[in-house]
Amino acid sequence: MTVSIDLGTMKLGQPAEMDLEELLATRLLVQGNSGSGKSHLLRRLLEQSAPWVQQIIIDPEGDFVTLADKFGHAVVDAVGTEADLAMIAARVRQHRVSAVLNLEGLDADRQMRAAAAFLNSLFDIEREYWYPALVIVDEAQLFAPAAGGEVSEEARRLSLGAMTNLMCRGRKRGLAGIIATQRLAKLAKNVAAEASNFLMGRTFLDIDMARAADLLGLERRQAETFRNLDRGQFVALGPALYRRSETVKIGPVETSARSSSPKLMPLPEMNRENLDELLFKPGTDDEPRPAIMPPPKTTADVLKQLSNIRLDEQFGGETEPTLDLDPGLSAQEREEILHTILADLLDDPDAAYQPVSVLYQDFQVRCRIEKKMKITPGLQEFRQLLAVARAGVDEKEDALDEQQWNQAGLIADQLPEDMRGVYLLLAKAALGKKACPTNIELATAYGTRSPSRARFLLTYMEERGFLVCANDLRGNRIVTLKDLGVQTEPGSPD
Numbered sequence: 136m137t138v139s140i141d142l143g144t145m146k147l148g149q150p151a152e153m154d155l156e157e158l159l160a161t162r163l164l165v166q167g168n169s170g171s172g173k174s175h176l177l178r179r180l181l182e183q184s185a186p187w188v189q190q191i192i193i194d195p196e197g198d199f200v201t202l203a204d205k206f207g208h209a210v211v212d213a214v215g216t217e218a219d220l221a222m223i224a225a226r227v228r229q230h231r232v233s234a235v236l237n238l239e240g241l242d243a244d245r246q247m248r249a250a251a252a253f254l255n256s257l258f259d260i261e262r263e264y265w266y267p268a269l270v271i272v273d274e275a276q277l278f279a280p281a282a283g284g285e286v287s288e289e290a291r292r293l294s295l296g297a298m299t300n301l302m303c304r305g306r307k308r309g310l311a312g313i314i315a316t317q318r319l320a321k322l323a324k325n326v327a328a329e330a331s332n333f334l335m336g337r338t339f340l341d342i343d344m345a346r347a348a349d350l351l352g353l354e355r356r357q358a359e360t361f362r363n364l365d366r367g368q369f370v371a372l373g374p375a376l377y378r379r380s381e382t383v384k385i386g387p388v389e390t391s392a393r394s395s396s397p398k399l400m401p402l403p404e405m406n407r408e409n410l411d412e413l414l415f416k417p418g419t420d421d422e423p424r425p426a427i428m429p430p431p432k433t434t435a436d437v438l439k440q441l442s443n444i445r446l447d448e449q450f451g452g453e454t455e456p457t458l459d460l461d462p463g464l465s466a467q468e469r470e471e472i473l474h475t476i477l478a479d480l481l482d483d484p485d486a487a488y489q490p491v492s493v494l495y496q497d498f499q500v501r502c503r504i505e506k507k508m509k510i511t512p513g514l515q516e517f518r519q520l521l522a523v524a525r526a527g528v529d530e531k532e533d534a535l536d537e538q539q540w541n542q543a544g545l546i547a548d549q550l551p552e553d554m555r556g557v558y559l560l561l562a563k564a565a566l567g568k569k570a571c572p573t574n575i576e577l578a579t580a581y582g583t584r585s586p587s588r589a590r591f592l593l594t595y596m597e598e599r600g601f602l603v604c605a606n607d608l609r610g611n612r613i614v615t616l617k618d619l620g621v622q623t624e625p626g627s628p629d
Contacts, residue, residue: 140183142176142371143386151383153332155184157375158311159267162302164327165315165369166347167336172367173315174198176334177271178388180313182206189268190233191257193250195277197239198392205390209234213241213608214625217252220608224256228264243277244286245608247294250278254297258308265309270301275314276321295323302329319346332373334383337364351380473512473520476501535566539619546601546618556580557592558601561614561623570626571612586629
């Protein structure tokens, strides 16, 4: 079956068509400077072919997410790890779902890593899922640069390798690459050379015009043609288009991008007095402000923030530890007294960082002042209580699952005493579906001001199989607690 895609009209008004089956076998390169109508062309092609073939779009600016409303594309926001994106890409191919990988908001390095992970997973899928699919990569010069830039060499190598696989070897796996670029000179030659179909739009730089003319088989003097094209006009050539170069005018589209070209509009009228009042009057809390990073939290803020949960049953529930309880005091009464003494002890911000020996002396004095207590807890018990109190997890939240929380306490008991509170702090965040604690929060729970110590603690627990640390594509940390089967939400380490 032959399916023709209606791109628009030719010079004399005839319909401009593209053979979709031939496109799947021969790939397409679109080139045009900013404002030439390149994204409009891609949108027209996607809309016309949506009923016939699966579409997978690598979208660095979030322009094509609007296809989801009319054509049902799945929007994949790059917010997880590279492994998450690879898993999603495999499912996209298995279930033949059209999808848009939205890379908006990521820097260039992370965009390249995310695109590489997604494309490689599409490419490496098992043979039984090699269904035909159009893979559209907008701003391809970002993902297959001709030369290194400000991104890391590793990210460039991964992204360039994935793009090369798509254009050179993707056909046998059912992947038909459609790449669009503003600058042919910035696009890697081995990626551009694999395309057999071309749509060349308005171009002004001599080096780009010369490369476009070479790809179309035009003489150098004919390269000036690209400078005179109107917006939305493209020179078409290729087995899926025309055997000789033809100029086509792209037709209208049904959907629109979230971003659009700027339109002129008159400035508001105001006199000088109003302008001074508008700009220089004191600000109010409800006025919009520039997005700035919040100031770092102080130790007191961290302790206050973390003081809302507690370990309800430190030893896991049914059995209680054997303790030398005070005569006349129940276990619950004794626990409440100790909790009050420790809370008062740690009210001083500096107490979180004092040696255990110094804190234990102060603790003994406070226990003697508390006349209800006849027996002061030993150093071993004090270390256990202090580790939990420093982390601020001596009370669990009501929303947390009690069974899982008790299990977290049992797992924490397998760690050194001074690390138990750190593990419980991570468990509290994971079970409560909250962001991963920052380095300073973890360090404070351990009793130090050093963020590097927090990184060491995570490494120590990861090496011993208690947890797995990963960073998402935005640099946020995600901690998975393996024994509990839960993970924290992404959180900035800083």
